[in-house]
Amino acid sequence: MTAIFTIADESEANNASSADFQWMPQWYPVAVVEFLDPSKPHAFQLLGKNVVLWRDGAQQWQCFEDACPHRLAPLSEGRVEADGTLLCAYHGWRFGGDGNCTKIPQSQSPELEAQHRANPKSCAISYPTQQAQGLLWVWAESGAKGAVESKNRSPRIISELEGKSDRVVKLFWNIRDLPYGWDYFMENVADPAHVPVSHHGLVGDRHRDAKYYDMPRLREISTQEGFSFGVTQEQGSPILDVLHDFQPPCLMKITTTFTDEGQLILVLYATPTRPGWCRHIGTQILVKNPQGKLPPGLGFFALPMPTWLGHILASLFLHQDMVFLHYQERTMAAKDRWLDAVYTPNPQDKMTITFRQWLEKRAGGGVPWQGTADLPPAELDKRKLLDVWHTHTAECQYCQTALKRLRWARTGSYGLAIAILVVAVLLESRSIALTGQTSLISLAFVARISIALGLTALGYGIHQLIGLFYVYEFEHAQND
The missing domain is CATH 3.90.380.10 (Naphthalene 1,2-dioxygenase Alpha Subunit; Chain A, domain 1)
Structure with a gap:
């Protein structure tokens, strides 16, 4: 049976078209737009190339090679400035959404700066992008050829x-x-x-x-x-x-x-x-x-x-x-x-x-x-394979926001539980002092302790949920 499923299909596969599949002139989905934080650049790799995603002043997401043309420092370590330019944090060069250099702060004069910025070597290498169905797509070929070809194909x-x-x-x-x-x-x-x-x-x-x-x-x-x-x-x-x-x-x-x-x-x-x-x-x-x-x-x-x-x-x-x-x-x-x-x-x-x-x-x-x-x-450490923080949470602003709120909820649950416990003990002590009855525990005291334990359990549940933002360990041997 193996021969039927391999040789027959392989003979058809051998009748390949004249051109092999081209990997570079293609659209690739690289991010969900609503999950990205537009206030900062995001490092990414595409087909082994280091690139950076960032949103410019026109609210358009851009993709550059992750290297400043000045000294090749990673642009992903820079900043998105208030004017919508991408700043290289090494020497302060800035770039617009089209890749053109907009500022070289160490220039001797404005005229010399303009001359240097006009040189094509000052430009960042950019890749065509588009948004479709909530996703950010990047064309994996840069330059004039990529700009033209990307317009002729849909993702x-x-x-x-x-x-x-x-x-x-x-x-x-x-x-x-x-x-x-x-x-x-x-x-x-x-x-x-x-x-x-x-x-x-x-x-x-x-x-x-x-x-x-x-x-x-x-x-x-x-x-x-x-x-x-x-x-x-x-x-x-x-x-x-x-x-x-x-x-x-x-x-x-x-x-x-x-x-x-x-x-x-x-x-x-x-x-x-x-x-x-x-x-x-x-x-x-x-x-x-x-x-x-x-x-x-x-x-x-x-x-x-x-x-x-x-x-x-x-x-x-x-x-x-x-x-x-x-x-x-x-x-x-x-x-x-x-x-x-x-x-x-x-x-x-x-x-x-x-x-x-x-x-x-x-x-x-x-x-x-x-x-x-x-x-x-x-990777021999399975826990590293099952990492969630670096493979998702760190770059998802939805999860980052939820994580902050859950941390507050956890702290609040534990804090309120401790406060209720303290109040329960103080009130019960006062009641005993006033009545002189030391052998009986009041129903109010039991109720308060129960609420405190419930809040503690809630806090622990939130703590466990928070852990899923970082790592989720799984073994098939334990999945009965």
Whole structure:
């Protein structure tokens, strides 16, 4: 069976178009605009290049190479000034949204400063940007060529979000830097067979739901447009069909259509940042059936909740396959060829096989990293792999705001508990002194102590919730 699923598909993959997939002249989603703090620059990596995101005086987000043209100090360590320019904190050079240098403070005279600023070498290297569907997109090619070509291609936006249909409900965006490569992200989300096993307890049951199904190809492989596969359903299933649609360079769109015509659409973006890492941005879209009924979402993540709570609870899902994807990538790096190293006898692997063939035969074998392409060694400290602070919280102003409020709530709960406890003891002591009864404890005293204990428990619960902003540890061996 292995030969059927590899050789037959591989012969089609060999019939590649005349041009390989081009990684640089593409739009990549890099941030959720509403989560960014516009008062400061944000460092980012795209295809191995160090860039900086910042908002200028015209309220437009810009992307520069993260190096001041003066002495190559990182612009991300600078400031966004009140006049909407980006200041390099090393020598005070400033830049406008177009990349032109607007100030060189150490110049001998205004005339000489103007002369130096007019030199093209004083300009920051900029990349085209645009905002679409709440996301900030960056074109990975700079210069005049990038400026022209970026206008001739649209990003991989979601058609269902373009209209204003009352049937379409978009849930919150989530964003996370993941410690495994772009290709392993795409391979993972092209593989529905792992879901009830890896995500046991959240989405499915490893003992009940790991069943046979086929994955028929629904859209033929294309160098520039990707491919799609379906998932066959059991008779009597409430699901009519499932479509996994890979659209390079960044989108896996998974559409589940139910028999009542409602739909669940998973929008899964991944942007290659640096070797061994990618940035994931995703959301759920619920499409009501003609009678106005919402379909079920992905686990409890479709329930109404504040955006910040959805962000930290996402760790419960993302961490269930994060560790072994990180190690899997390192193990595979020691092999000569993915297609020769794996054993894939079941049809559930059809789409992952096709993805690897597309990558090998039509996309140059992988991401063409700028700078070093070396995969960093495996991280042996699992707690670092399960880090949430550096991979999300530190750059999300929604979560930063919620964290501050939760800290105040924790302090308030503990403080109020202590105050009530002190008051309870003082009042009870006074009552004993007045009545002389030392053997009985008043109901008021018990009530106050109970309230104090309740507030203490509340504070501890908030403390535990705060911990999810920093790290969420998970072990499959403990997930019964």
